[in-house]
Amino acid sequence: MKAYKEMSKEELLTLKNELENEFSVIKSKNLKLDMSRGKPGADQLNISMEMMDILNSSTELKCEAGVDCRNYGILCGIDEAKELLAEMIEVPKDNVIIYGNSSLNVMYDTISRSFTHGVLGNTPWCKLDKVKFLCPVPGYDRHFAITEHFGIEMINIPMTENGPDMDMVEEYVNNDEAVKGIWCVPKYSNPQGTTYSDETVLRFANLKPAAKDFRIYWDNAYGVHHLYDDDQDYLIEILEACEKAGNPDMVYKFCSTSKISFPGSGVAAIAASKANIDEIQKQLSVQTIGHDKLNQLRHVRYYKNLDGIIAHMRKHADIIRPKFEVVLNTLKNELGGLDIGSWTSPKGGYFIAFDSLPGCAKAIVAKCKEAGITMTGAGATYPYGKDPQDTNIRIAPTFPTIDELAEAIKVFVLCVKLVSVDKLLEQK
């Protein structure tokens, strides 16, 4: 394959003509395919169906503590649910609070609480002139939406293959008291699938924040979401690392079973130091009498323990691995050597990050739309929806069937080629 950049204007024009013909054919098919959504496919949901039978009218509905899970009570979750999720995210049970079905909701509430009541005795953020958050980019749009909603200034931190640029993180966190947090998806990150290196995690744990109420928002959404049995990323456990570094209170860790059991009906949790947990519990006691304990019990009875979760995650992997591979193979076969894009090859998680030539991402997504393929909006992976280079596109391979996906990704690479040719022609 000849790199597009090395082609002459004439070669590019000939190529453009070929590609446009190809595009016309595809457009006439009136496709309607979607690679935008980080949702499990129906086949993945089906593997959890036995969970629907786990509790029934003849089941014992008391938890181990003897409390009737149908009734009010047990603010922070039943012990066995704490144990299950604690084991999964490698923290002690007593450092966990179980919530409802959405870890995003837990994160929102965490920011909201800091805004209205402050963090461990520090000034509530609503009383401050300026609050800033560091945002590793590209990142998760719903994280950025929360901080934007609260008027928090977001600062882009470039992601490297080892995680966020830690020189920049240290510079900001250790010197600027207005910096109150950083959004992290530390394992199989959204959208790259990158896992933070040991050095990165240890540098996080050893931050010396200017702000006493600085917290790392560690969204461990894909902690057990491996694609391969024999080739998995490893992530240092952050709570313990922070404690060892003398910063026990510096991190909130979030997780859920949304992409383990059912996205709409999973169980979410927060893990943190005792001081943080005590504070959260105090506020939570005003907010609710307790979350859905029957659903907690359903999860515990179904998965039993971490081994149960791991075995279950293998079934998910068996379904989505081929989907990732179709995308990665097509990208490689169709774009390899053309020098018009690069992409990540994650070993887990839900996404692949694609980077186009500068200034092409929006046009590629628009071109896909024209052909009936929905991609995540270009820019969505950046705070305020602004990708400064206009290069990043998030590919979500899990929701379509494998046939749909194979079709969709072919259209995608065609659009990448077309838009890249146009961009290069502009520069001739």
Place this chain on the structure above:
Amino acid sequence: MKAYKEMSKEELLTLKNELENEFSVIKSKNLKLDMSRGKPGADQLNISMEMMDILNSSTELKCEAGVDCRNYGILCGIDEAKELLAEMIEVPKDNVIIYGNSSLNVMYDTISRSFTHGVLGNTPWCKLDKVKFLCPVPGYDRHFAITEHFGIEMINIPMTENGPDMDMVEEYVNNDEAVKGIWCVPKYSNPQGTTYSDETVLRFANLKPAAKDFRIYWDNAYGVHHLYDDDQDYLIEILEACEKAGNPDMVYKFCSTSKISFPGSGVAAIAASKANIDEIQKQLSVQTIGHDKLNQLRHVRYYKNLDGIIAHMRKHADIIRPKFEVVLNTLKNELGGLDIGSWTSPKGGYFIAFDSLPGCAKAIVAKCKEAGITMTGAGATYPYGKDPQDTNIRIAPTFPTIDELAEAIKVFVLCVKLVSVDKLLEQK
């Protein structure tokens, strides 16, 4: 029966002696009974057990709109759940948002959102020097806990048999811009079991608030929770009343199925005008991807419609009516004519309000404790836990078995007598 107030010192001393002997006998029984908790008893939970079988691994799990309820999506609740709850609380479906398991959580979030982002374009409360709430008293402690948590100044509004003292409500709401809300449990109120009269509701609907962002927090927790088939309270629907009065945006209505299905695993909702709902939906889209739709589906498939709910509530009534009657009969038989207390006789809800002689409630609750009977803490029904007259005690008859309850209420009346005698002797 001779009223205690008419007894001579000698008569009171003789009586005190008899009562203390009785108390010694009871104390020696080492009872451990609880009339403090507004929780359904296990017998009530059992009537909903078929709900545990409604969804299973061979059930269709798509909602009417064709969306897979296991997956992400449908921020504001599935249509059929909106319909069910809308019918129950007598509002149009499109004015409803379905939440998770806790209406308290919805109320907390509503206050929190007003605090951080304001209401329909008005200044966020966190930017104001002073925010005030009106609190009909006695009332629900968890309401007061939310407003206290946000540093909102709470103003006591005495309850009458028709609802809050509306002269006071109008005086405050129509003249003080700092008054942003009022907590209401308009039907079978906690703790009195009072239902607001037509005049009260219409005066609410016709308020002319000084603050544009004043809202009535209408916690319709016991809307279908009647004790009797043939003698039910009626409440004017507030959303429609407000709209007719030209105040469509002035009310948030809250409800849940907590005391219909399972307290820990019900479905909660908010109802409001379109403008309010649009604003809430916008914020909710930042907070979560959606609440538990499987649990919504479970409720819809089980109850089907309002008739299903009404039939189900009859079963609850059959269980708790005798409990209310045991309490009310004992109060009447033991305290009637003594002039040392008064109490309400609700036709629904979960509580009976007892008023002792001034200055006696705390001592009565303490005396009960000494005999092994747990009552709701005296003062709990007032903001800041301060009952100015120290008279109000909330009786919760539903959770104990009927035998336990019969025993507990006997101890209670004995404690009322003892403490009242002491109080009257002080004054001799």
